[in-house]
Amino acid sequence: xxxxxxxxFVSSLVLLFTLTVAAVAKDVKAAFVYIxxxxxxxxxxxxxxxxxxxxAAGFKTTYVEGVxxxxxxxxxxxxxxxxxxxxxxxxxxxxxxxxxKVAKExxxxxxxxxxxxxxxxxxxATYAARFYEGRTILGTIAGTMTKSNVxxxxxxxxxxxxxxxINSFTLAAQKVNxxxxxxxxxxxxxxxxxxxxxxAKALIxxxxxxxxxxxDSTAIVQMAEKAGVYAxxxxxxxxxxxxxxxxxxxxxxxxxxxxxxxxxxANGTWSQKDTWHGIGDGMVVISDLDSQMPADLRSxxxxxxxxxxxxxxxxxxxxxxxxxxxxxxxxxxxxxxGMLAGMMTYVKGVEGDIPK
Amino acid sequence: MIKIVKRDQPSKAIFFFTPxxxxxxxxxxxxxxxxxxxxxxxxxxxxxxxxxxxDKYGFSELLLKATxxxxxxxxxxxxFKSNNWNIGAEGQLTFGAIVSGGVALLFYxxxxxxxxxxxxxxxxxxxxxxxxxxxILKTYFNTNEILVSLMLVYVSKLILDYLVVGxxxxxxxxxxxxxxxxxxxxxxxxxxxxxxxxAGIFLALAAVVISWFVFYKTYLGFQMKxxxxxxxxxKYAGYKGKKMIILVFLISGAxxxxxxxxxxxxxxGQLHREISPDYGFTAIIVxxxxxxxxxxxxxxxxxxxxxxxxxETAQIFMQIPKYTGQVFQGMILFFLLASDYLLFFKIKFxxxxx
Numbered sequence: 001x002x003x004x005x006x007x008x009f010v011s012s013l014v015l016l017f018t019l020t021v022a023a024v025a026k027d028v029k030a031a032f033v034y035i036x037x038x039x040x041x042x043x044x045x046x047x048x049x050x051x052x053x054x055x056a057a058g059f060k061t062t063y064v065e066g067v068x069x070x071x072x073x074x075x076x077x078x079x080x081x082x083x084x085x086x087x088x089x090x091x092x093x094x095x096x097x098x099x100x101k102v103a104k105e106x107x108x109x110x111x112x113x114x115x116x117x118x119x120x121x122x123x124x125a126t127y128a129a130r131f132y133e134g135r136t137i138l139g140t141i142a143g144t145m146t147k148s149n150v151x152x153x154x155x156x157x158x159x160x161x162x163x164x165x166i167n168s169f170t171l172a173a174q175k176v177n178x179x180x181x182x183x184x185x186x187x188x189x190x191x192x193x194x195x196x197x198x199x200a201k202a203l204i205x206x207x208x209x210x211x212x213x214x215x216d217s218t219a220i221v222q223m224a225e226k227a228g229v230y231a232x233x234x235x236x237x238x239x240x241x242x243x244x245x246x247x248x249x250x251x252x253x254x255x256x257x258x259x260x261x262x263x264x265x266a267n268g269t270w271s272q273k274d275t276w277h278g279i280g281d282g283m284v285v286i287s288d289l290d291s292q293m294p295a296d297l298r299s300x301x302x303x304x305x306x307x308x309x310x311x312x313x314x315x316x317x318x319x320x321x322x323x324x325x326x327x328x329x330x331x332x333x334x335x336x337x338g339m340l341a342g343m344m345t346y347v348k349g350v351e352g353d354i355p356k
Numbered sequence: 357m358i359k360i361v362k363r364d365q366p367s368k369a370i371f372f373f374t375p376x377x378x379x380x381x382x383x384x385x386x387x388x389x390x391x392x393x394x395x396x397x398x399x400x401x402x403x404x405x406x407x408x409x410x411d412k413y414g415f416s417e418l419l420l421k422a423t424x425x426x427x428x429x430x431x432x433x434x435x436f437k438s439n440n441w442n443i444g445a446e447g448q449l450t451f452g453a454i455v456s457g458g459v460a461l462l463f464y465x466x467x468x469x470x471x472x473x474x475x476x477x478x479x480x481x482x483x484x485x486x487x488x489x490x491x492i493l494k495t496y497f498n499t500n501e502i503l504v505s506l507m508l509v510y511v512s513k514l515i516l517d518y519l520v521v522g523x524x525x526x527x528x529x530x531x532x533x534x535x536x537x538x539x540x541x542x543x544x545x546x547x548x549x550x551x552x553x554x555a556g557i558f559l560a561l562a563a564v565v566i567s568w569f570v571f572y573k574t575y576l577g578f579q580m581k582x583x584x585x586x587x588x589x590x591k592y593a594g595y596k597g598k599k600m601i602i603l604v605f606l607i608s609g610a611x612x613x614x615x616x617x618x619x620x621x622x623x624x625g626q627l628h629r630e631i632s633p634d635y636g637f638t639a640i641i642v643x644x645x646x647x648x649x650x651x652x653x654x655x656x657x658x659x660x661x662x663x664x665x666x667x668e669t670a671q672i673f674m675q676i677p678k679y680t681g682q683v684f685q686g687m688i689l690f691f692l693l694a695s696d697y698l699l700f701f702k703i704k705f706x707x708x709x710x
Binding site: 063064080344355 | 632
């Protein structure tokens with residue numbers, strides 16, 4: 001008899017608990033859709049590090065890797081939404097339309113799309129990182145370390161994200177060294193070690209002694225190591241792939257955001273928003289600074305990092321001129337997010353034209 | 357004692373039996389791989405081959421996935437039967453998609469019943485044009501069609517890249533590499549509410565029927581068959597070899613182009629850089645697994661399609677790496693080629709003599 005009482009007491013307690021904090025008690029499951037393999041040591045690898053942080057926070061996660069941006073993406077998304085996942089992170093731009101399409105069919109599932117701009121339904125949020133802040137730091141280092149005053153830059157696609165990075169990098173390099181030139185090679189790929197290595201080689205042959213990259217493989221830093229020039233790691237700390245060449249890396253740190261958002265789903269406080277976090281919020285992380293850099297440069301970089309984090313320094317502070325000499329940002333002003341989001345012109349000092 | 361004896365003639369029964377054997381061996385080897393990776397083999401195979409198509413939606417996705425594979429493989433069978441090694445169906449698919457996508461964009465925000473037929477036709481013509489390059493080079497300049505058609509795949513992908521990054525990119529799309537969405541009139545109608553399976557499946561079925569008719573009921577089919585066995589015989593018989601080479605390439609290109617149309621005007625609805633997860637290459641496996649026979653190709657396309665779906669399901673529910681799907685595709689082809697040994701040789705068990 002008293003067993004029954006205890007049981008009913010416990011179950012009513014549980015019921016009460018469930019009623020009051022219904023959403024918290026719910027087992028929230030998060031799913032991640034990746035464009036590449038989790039072992040790419042770049043873009044997907046870092047998202048998977050973020051996923052592991054969500055696991056560590058006590059949530060169940062699922063991932064599907066190597067999902068092409070073809071008609072297949074939609075099926076994978078629908079399957080994840082159908083199999084009890086409460087929030088789905090789609091981590092490549094090409095998933096934008098399928099994400100919004102499937103989100104419409106599953107209003108109770110939250111969708112988080114990285115690097116896109118479409119939020120057609122209340123259950124779709126977007127997020128991206130202010131990588132350009134990291135590139136301000138890389139530019140400062142490159143401008144100081146170069147001897148030939150030619151800096152190479154392997155770019156992926158001529159989209160605002162990449163143009164913004166080139167500009168931010170060049171502006172910072174010019175600040176410490178007005179004579180530098182940034183040479184760009186467009187690889188038209190995010191991940192293709194062969195093409196990326198070729199692009200890096202072409203830049204080194206043109207006299208570049210520091211190579212920056214906006215593609216994801218480790219081929220460029222390895223090529224730089226072979227040629228004896230400096231380079232920067234992309235997405236993850238690539239120091240171990242090219243210990244002499246890599247001066248530092250800009251790391252994509254998605255973990256804190258992912259944990260935050262999954263917790264928000266659990267608490268029932270999730271809402272649609274467009275997140276754009278930088279160094280200050282910890283989404284962009286600068287790896288250890290290589291000891292080949294002079295001590296004063298290292299302390300300068302540390303200070304710059306702190307100032308970017310606090311907002312004291314903005315990557316795009318006027319006066320900024322475009323290639324033709326037209327004023328883009330007036331003296332004392334900073335570029336607003338709208339301008340940054342649509343940035344499709346090079347600043348002065350970048351060589352060549354944006355491919356059209 | 358086991359003895360291997362050469363057959364006088366390739367066995368017809370074995371000819372159609374080996375694909376089944378290859379699939380069986382793939383399942384056994386696949387189960388073994390799962391076991392070594394630390395998964396329960398039967399459960400893994402269930403998630404790979406049964407769960408994905410266990411409901412109506414899953415089955416419709418299977419048909420959706422098999423449609424381009426079947427269509428391209430049917431086209432390729434025309435080439436392969438007649439000894440023309442068109443390896444560039446992926447390029448013909450891409451170019452067909454480019455031409456039909458370009459036409460679809462011309463009709464942006466326009467509606468009308470006439471739009472879709474023009475868009476489809478444009479895709480077929482695009483594929484034919486692109487396939488005619490290796491065909492003409494082969495017939496008139498004696499180039500190797502394997503190399504030419506394969507290299508043209510990369511050219512077509514670069515053309516697509518250029519177009520979606522540059523002139524055809526969505527003006528409201530922040531320069532991301534994709535075009536606008538096509539208007540509804542330029543899209544293939546869906547067959548059922550809530551499912552993605554579209555009218556493109558009828559194109560594939562029509563191709564199956566037509567190819568069967570051509571292969572087995574026409575003089576052209578006979579010519580193709582003879583050329584496939586021996587080019588010298590074909591020449592001796594007075595067949596116009598050049599014409600036939602161009603014709604089979606055009607048919608093959610049209611099919612691949614139509615497969616491209618099916619993707620972009622079906623589930624995708626726009627042009628971007630990744631319209632096909634290498635259907636053009638996978639269809640080569642499908643064509644051979646189906647023994648270049650129209651009905652065989654239908655089954656083969658379903659079998660190969662399920663390796664894609666199964667790989668996704670297995671990763672979602674069992675955390676099996678998704679790339680095992682490609683391992684399965686490779687194994688099917690490997691076992692098929694290996695078991696073809698049985699076509700020409702038979703294994704005899706001989707009792708030990710006293």
